[in-house]
Amino acid sequence: MFTGIVAAVGCITSITPLNAEDSNAGVRLTIGAGGLPLEDVGIGDSIAINGACMTVTQKSADSFIVDVSRESLNCTVGLDAPGEVNLEKALTLADRLGGHLVSGHVDGLGSVQRFEPVGESWELVIEAPANLAKYLAYKGSIVINGVSLTVNQVSDHAHTCAVSINLIPHTIAATTLKHLKAGSKVNLEIDLIARYVERMLSVTANTHQMSN
16 A cells, blocks of 8 residues: 655666567566665565556665566556656555555556646646546545645546646655656556445445345
């Protein structure tokens, strides 16, 4: 579990195919940890990379290595090329829950419609897949590239759902969201509680129908 509070901006420094002879194979990433302390990270621990939970297989004093399956690569963005990434170590029971409960499982990809300054802050508008629309609500939570954010507005359309988010200067400075532009793809994770509420309501409705 994570909180969506980015602890450091790291950098993917190298990408190696896990099987050079198989185009469907995954890749091995070497990631410079930036300001993320690794002293308490062990082999097998989880680190969220741009919102995707990955397992540490090797580490040094200032970098670590993860293996990413082809399935994960197909479902995410930002893990297949060198560049900056948002990093967060897994939540411990002693940590503060500064964002919201985040699983590190990407639910879909969004596309940036607009990203521009508004006063001292920035407005970020993301076009999300329609199947995620029911989980998005005004003042609800969403994770974008591993960052826990609050939804300011939701607009439903025929095949998509647009969410508007306000980013304060600190968030811009402390994450990779500063690099977004119109057309950029982003990793999305819906609120964990909303997922369970939807499941409970659907089971209740199905049980009611079966009893009639």
